Amino acid sequence: MSVSMQARLPTSRWALGALLASAFVVALGYGIVLPVLPMMVERLAGSTDPTFNARQIGFLTAAYVAAPVGAAFLWGKWSDLIGRRPVLVVGLIGFAVTLAASALAPSLLVLYVGRILNGGFAAAVGPTGLAFIADTEGEDNRRTRAFGWMSMASIAGFLVGPTLGGLVAELKLDLGVAAVPPQTVPFILASGLAVAAALGVCSVLPGKLPGPRIEANKPGSSMFVSGEIRLLALAAVAAAGLGAFEVGLTLRNVELAMGPTALGLMFATCSVVMFAVQGLVFSPLVKPAATRLLVAPAFLVMAIGLAVMPRLAGLTEMLFAVSVVSASAGLISPLLAYWVSRISARSQGLELGVQSAAVSLGLSVGSAAAGLLFGFHRLQGATFLVAAAAMGLAAVASLKLPQPPPLEQQA
Known part of the structure; x- marks a missing residue:
């Protein structure tokens, strides 16, 4: 197999900033809901059994983490076909929608579905963002640093998320019809940030870049x-x-x-x-x-x-x-x-x-x-x-x- 690449154009500061913001928001969206998951499980399951609730929290976390196993491969393949920007936008919008749906879940089963879909859409951001950097950065030092910055943005999101989730869970929102349960506020905040990140990506990232042309494998290779x-x-x-x-x-x-x-x-x-x-x-x-x-x-x-x-x-x-x-x-x-x-x-x-x-x-x-x-x-x-x-x-x-x-x- 051999690869022929078009000449790369350096990633602009605005484009790199949008990618870093996307990685940060997805990591923050995962961490921000962790402090309120026990309250969500207790409310939806109607159980005060600590063993049962702890097991459900573990399963909900595992459902989010396991979703990218199959989804990440598909997102990466689609981004090669239709471009990095549309996949990033769809991933961030889907992440936002599934977060909001999870906040309003009427049952524990719906919350599970929401967490699985949430993890699946989140899987679009990391590999697609890194692929965009690999497409555009032809200089070794710049590519290495950009990969590191993406990882650091995710770590920052994980660090800020749980703390912010605990703080905003104390807020009480009134949408005019009924007061929003406190445990739903972190979901809604993270959903709004994901929409903002999607708008940023849509605004500053270029359309489909000239990608690699992959020659067909020889038989038996x-x-x-x-x-x-x-x-x-x-x-x-x-x-x-x-x-x-x-x-x-x-x-x-x-x-x-x-x-x-x-x-x-x-x-x-x-x-x-x-x-x-x-x-x-x-x-x-x-x-x-x-x-x-x-x-x-x-x-x-x-x-x-x-x-x-x-x-x-x-x-x-x-x-x-x-x-x-x-x-x-x-x-x-x-x-x-x-x-x-x-x-x-x-x-x-x-x-x-x-x-x-x-x-x-x-x-x-x-x-x-x-x-x-x-x-x-x-x-x-x-x-x-x-x-x-x-x-x-x-x-x-x-x-x-x-x-x-x-x-x-x-x-």
């Missing part, structure tokens, strides 16, 4: 280039480790009776560390060619951080371990996304959609496995140890990542 499957597998394993870590951290907090304030502090620390580390690695201080060498050490450091988690009981010790794990995880995902975009012989939308699906699959598997292991007596610590072992194997597998050709050879 593989659709993957050398090393591509390894990169996708590493992305899935990293996501599984992060999913296991997030669920395990939540349940470990319950086990130690630290309370929601301590848990919020740990997750805030996680986001801040990820943001800071990505800001450094994707700055002009680090050459893009050197980032390939950071993947294996990041996996190894993440394995060590996960392995020591079961032995820690103090908040200060856990915050340090959280910082170690989050710093490593924050590097791995955008670095792998960048290298996949560099070696792929397929169109960028399809390729990054495939990677997004792999990440979603890993995140779902890791989260489910962590919940399952914590459900068994005396196996709570196994969540972190199994994840640590997987990260150690990934470190070995990432010692020799494929070397991509220079971008000018792809142009």
Whole structure:
């Protein structure tokens, strides 16, 4: 398989700003509803059983995360066919509509449907935005930094979302007919922000760009280039480790009776560390060619951080371990996304959609496995140890990542 590319035009500041805003809003839309999900479940299910409600909250979260497994691939393929801008606009508008519908859900079943559709539309934004950057950025330093900024925008959304959700849930809206339940306010706010982001994308992004022309595969040839499957597998394993870590951290907090304030502090620390580390690695201080060498050490450091988690009981010790794990995880995902975009012989939308699906699959598997292991007596610590072992194997597998050709050879 070979690729012939049209000459790339640099991404304008306005276009990049619209993409960053879109990534931020989608991440914020996910996080902003988390503080009010318990109230939503209790109201819709009519149950005060904490075990039942906690299970439903976990399933609702899993439904959102699992939706992109199939949807991301389709969005990426469609963006190759009809252009990046229409897919981004449809994804953001669909995200807004399904958020608003979820806010007004009359039953728990409708809320489940809303969360699945919400995650499916959200899956359009990440890979399509990255594909737009890959289409337009032909200079290595600029592309690397833009990929890092997209990841940082998502982290910022995750950081701001839960805090903002808790604050706006205290507001009381009156639409003239009936007072809006407080738990619906975060949904409505995030929906409005998604509409604003869609308008921004529609205004500043160009129409369909000249995309890659992919020559047909020869009979018997593989659709993957050398090393591509390894990169996708590493992305899935990293996501599984992060999913296991997030669920395990939540349940470990319950086990130690630290309370929601301590848990919020740990997750805030996680986001801040990820943001800071990505800001450094994707700055002009680090050459893009050197980032390939950071993947294996990041996996190894993440394995060590996960392995020591079961032995820690103090908040200060856990915050340090959280910082170690989050710093490593924050590097791995955008670095792998960048290298996949560099070696792929397929169109960028399809390729990054495939990677997004792999990440979603890993995140779902890791989260489910962590919940399952914590459900068994005396196996709570196994969540972190199994994840640590997987990260150690990934470190070995990432010692020799494929070397991509220079971008000018792809142009």
